[in-house]
Amino acid sequence: MDQSVTLKIDGRDVTVPAGTTVLEAARMAGIEIPSLCNHARLLPAGLCRLCLVEIEKVRGLQPACASIVREGMVVHTDTPAVQHNRRMVLELLCTNHPLDCPVCDAAGDCRLQDYVFRYGRTTSRFVEEKRRKGKAIRLGPAVILDQERCVLCQRCVRFCEEVLDDRQLAVFQRGASSRISTMPGAVFDSRFSGNVVDLCPVGALTDRTFRFKARNWELTGLPSVCALCPVGCRMTEEGREGRLLRVRGREAPEVNDGWLCDLGRTGYGFTEHPNRLRHPLVRRDGHLEPASWDEALTALARGFGAVIEKAGPRAVAVLGSPRLTNETAYLLTRLARALGTGNVDYRLGTAAPAPAQATLSDLRQAEVILLFQGDPSEEAPILELWVKQAVKRGGRLYIVHPRTLALERYATGAYRPRPGSEAVLIAGILSMLEQGKPGSLPLEWREAVSGLGPTQVASLTGCDREAIRLLAEALVGSPRAIIAYGAGLRDEQTLALVAALAKATGARLLGWDGGPNSRGVADMGLLPDRLPGRAPLADAAATAALERLWQAPLSCQPGLSATELWPEMRRGEVRALYVAGADPVTQAPNPQLVEEALAHATFVAMQEAFLTPTAERFAHVVLPAAVPGEEDGSLTNLAGGVGWQRALIAPLGEARPSWRIVADVAKALAAPGAWEYADAAQVLAEIAQAIPAYAGVEVVTTGGYFDARYEYEYALTDQPPAAPAPARVAGTGDLALTTGPVLFDRDIMARHAPGVVGRAAEAFAAIHPEDAERLGITDGAPIEVRGLFGALTLKARVSGACAQGTVFVPEELSELSVNRLGAQPGVVVMVEVKPLAVRPD
């Protein structure tokens, strides 16, 4: 236990943990000491001198922010000298400050304003002309600087240094001419750049998309969570008059600790996108036309009713998406099972994530991290900060990934197994463990790995044998090891091996895929072979409990997965499809098959916020859905933390909250059971009853915050890991395709937000310099990448970060669908790459 220290502040005895600063101790005692440069999440700097206090037996005034409490210390925060200092510092700051509060974004939420009001002089003795510095300097895509308003607290600079370990901002010149800037010619383009706006105590740094939009006191705010990636950052939504204008980070040490990435910060601009669907659409004479909700739901009931009548409920399929809230996913599951179909899924080329065994705080303190097939920077950005923090604290990082990641400079070891041999690498480590200590693996696993000697693993994966041994040693040797797998791991077989490795080494698992709420959606049972809570269908007790809760018999037949669905639909076995939040034409691994299947379907209904290619071409009914910011709902993040996303504004036009749409559809279809819910919180309350692991989760509104973390334990797979073989190869080209999300292009909605547009690189394909040379490809030149179902025209990015023999194409490209190339789990797709002649314009 930490020791505590008792000191006296202004005559009051205060007991605080050892190591606390005087500033913090005073705050805990309810005594305000004004402070500008200090920030709880940055190291003390002692720069502004506003917090100076008197400490008995210490000469001169001392900075409270940088003084650590001592037993028996006596502090005075209100002596004439302390007051004089505050007045003076504030007066000094105002001498050259423009005092343009009427047009400053920070007005109303500005330390300088508040402190001058509270501690400052009412008149100024400064009669000289104010110094001029740079105004409205665009530091980068997200942040604008007014050097005259800057108080040089260096919070922004310290953030870059301490949190990012990337000194994109610094102080230039000296003395009174000091100013914040980027290196000459450089751009402040960190993925986390917007955080400095939150940190800036005045209005020197402004948010490019928010500035001049509103006065602080006009904004209303709600604590919420970000719905754009699996981290689910805790944030605050703020807006006015029905518009969501800004989001800011919220303190939450166990998740994002107040930071946000720029996708989260600027992505919510999609709420106002002109292409949003405002009313239901119904297809008439081949065209989607605006309709009322009644008309749309009637058409939908007729469409589904006819199919069920003719071919039974199993001719109906439900396809969800990892972007859904838990409430929407839960109701979809319930709807499908109540209708009598097991054809429910949300996975388009991914595997359902394994249980989260580690928290993000664990990650920040990990001793050993194996980052397997995941790129936090693009897939779960905040994790990049936490991995860096772990390494800074002495942790060791090992990376297994087909590309060189930005984090590689922090890595102790980096492994680039041949595409398709990743599972072999993991099995090889397992086999090494068994050889090193016979009997350390369960008997049935041994078989899976028995054939894999170190030499064979090395030759199959192309990784150095000794290096693999070091990795195995590191995992076994540390009680605080974490295996973090990411979006590159797509197949169940590899996942099962990774889980086995975690179990065998005692490392804890943490994983994510490309979807923001995959874990929650899987928990809600949006799977053909699972119940809510991921119980197997055969679990009679679970089934009975659900039937009681739902007041309906439920179909426990295993249904078709989203992979099995399409051939059955093409054959006419499945005839009606309900899609929520997914766009299979651009997202499913085999678009050709999907298009043929959808063309065969009798009836397709979708709920969406935008008109997706699937909806445009195949839907008979499209129901306009609300987007994050417009609807309440819970999201389960990659570490199993549940966050409550809040509706700050009303859904656009006639759009409805997604969970409500599902309930409305259920009622229209006369699905068995009760479908009346007052709000999303009521759905969550039912989830807490339906899923034992979510039992404690409820909407807690104390202080306006909602945060819960639940632990759950379920068998990842009932099967022992299977013996891996290098993956199947498809395609005739000579470069192996790798793909994955890129941050600013990863969300089909957020990429339309004004603050995000332009931040994603133009659709590109990365290729190794030697391959490029062989193929006659130069950096930046147009190239064609031809895969299983077609070709994409992309811009070549020649980069050593891409392994030789591979080509990387981002998973979601604004206007192109990489699924034309046929990337799919467990298969190595060989693509053809060739330069395109540049047409003279």
Place this chain on the structure above:
Amino acid sequence: MDKFLLRNVGVPDSHHIEVYLSRGGYESWRRVLTSMQPQAVVDLVKSSGLRGRGGAGFPTGMKWGFVPQGVYPRYLVCNADEGEPGTCKDRVLMENDPHLVLEGIAISSYAIEAHLAFIYVRGEFTLSAERLEAAIAEAHAHGFLGKNILGSGYDLDIVVHRGAGAYICGEETALLTSLEGERGNPRLKPPFPATEGLYRKPTVINNVETLANVPLIVQYGAEWYKSMGTEKSPGIKLFALSGQVKRPGVYELPLGTPLRTLIEEYGGGTLENRPVKAVIPGGSSAPMLTAAHLDTPLDYESIAAAGSMLGSGAVIVIAEGTCIVSVVRRLIEFYAHEDCGQCIPGREGIAWLARILERIEAGQGREEDLDLLLDICDGLSGRSLCPLGDAVVGPVRSSLKHFRDDYLAHIRTGQCVQPVAVTIA
């Protein structure tokens, strides 16, 4: 009197090791290596009463004793940034007797058990840096530096680091930051360099002249050292005499020598024999004294009692006829220019002082400006992040105390009324 610190200055080729050796050089180093334990050296310096010559006058042996037991590596840093206006004594040593400086560094490094020492040389001192580097090469060649020095098993390397032109880098923590390759910003204290200095390791920082005294103390003993100077300020000191005197220069004198002796006997009196108006006795940040203080002995205590400080021992003489407003304005402009800009009092306070002084000098002053100047000084001294704030207030407060009439004349007449209007550019 005999010269010790300057004994080799003026000897032809005094910067070469052969000359240094021929005059008994490196004998102290040899003695230390062959017959003294590190602690014995610390004790010797402690008992000599040697105090830091860089400005603060802190007892050197005591400073060495602050290095925490058992924490290694440790570093010794020689502060050769000499940038304080008026101060030019370290340069004389480095250019003329670089081996004395090296010998001092070597013995001191041994005393604190450091194996790597740095000399942070003011950027403009090209010749000093060249001479030191050449001397280091010679010392290596003669086995006085490097591995297993003189067969003792002790290793030492000395690295010369050149500053880039910032006065603030003379402040010890700014110096360390700069030495680490960062922008030379002063750091918060605590932690103090002795516990967490260069690269967060225990570090002793001493001035060039301080270190140059060490071989002499080893050679002649602590008693000899204490036989000179005063009880609390023992020993010898280099005084850099400048300003309106006939023979400006660096003079070696025992501490306690009266100010008048330095100015009149060594400096030959003031230019045109004008009466002394003001004396800055310890570098530009020391408060001004007046003609009434000319009999004050030049030692730490006496100068402090007179209301100033001995500082680096740079004595600047200002004769009657000179406008004090102009002098102070120029000094404060210097500080405003050299301030690092980190803390608000330093950055905004000094700049404001400079602008008010400019206004007063230009005849645009108001009487209330004088109170404002003092109030800003109160906001600076003891409150800025580094001691620069205290340095700045010295000239302002003291000039307002002793020469308020010069200010009032500017304010009331709108112009300078000094008979010899010396405007200091």
